[in-house]
Amino acid sequence: xxxxxxxxxxxxxxxxxxxxxxxxxxxxxxxxxxxxxxxxxxxxxxxxxxxxxxxxxxxxxxxxxxxxxxxxxxxxxxxxxxxxxxxxxxxxxxxxxxxxxxxxxxxxxxxxxxxxx
Numbered sequence: 001x002x003x004x005x006x007x008x009x010x011x012x013x014x015x016x017x018x019x020x021x022x023x024x025x026x027x028x029x030x031x032x033x034x035x036x037x038x039x040x041x042x043x044x045x046x047x048x049x050x051x052x053x054x055x056x057x058x059x060x061x062x063x064x065x066x067x068x069x070x071x072x073x074x075x076x077x078x079x080x081x082x083x084x085x086x087x088x089x090x091x092x093x094x095x096x097x098x099x100x101x102x103x104x105x106x107x108x109x110x111x112x113x114x115x116x117x
Contacts, residue, residue, distance in 0.1 A: 049087035057083025081105050 060079025064072040081104045088097030 044091040049091045051087075052090045053084050053087035056086030059083075077108060081108060 057079050060075045064076030082101050085097035085101045
């Protein structure tokens with residue numbers, strides 16, 4: 001039982017580290033690309049895209065932690081993996097969103113396999 005709790009805590013720490021590394025670039029890109037909150041014609045709002053990314057990440061993580069079971073763990077991992085990409089999906093940049101999700105999925109897989117060994 002003690003090993004299972006340690007693995008969960010390490011998974012949460014790794015997930016939060018990965019989450020922190022994925023949210024920071026979205027703020028920098030939005031600020032440098034456009035100077036105002038009003039998007040030019042044909043572009044989506046950077047503020048709305050950031051909100052999609054934040055809530056798409058935070059909500060599944062919070063729900064997953066509240067559940068505390070295997071389904072909650074899957075919800076947590078889905079939030080960490082796909083949540084930061086929600087802003088890209090909103091903005092019509094699904095290729096970039098899937099690329100980021102793939103990188104996060106690979107990093108999480110390597111971390112989980114490493115913890116299991």
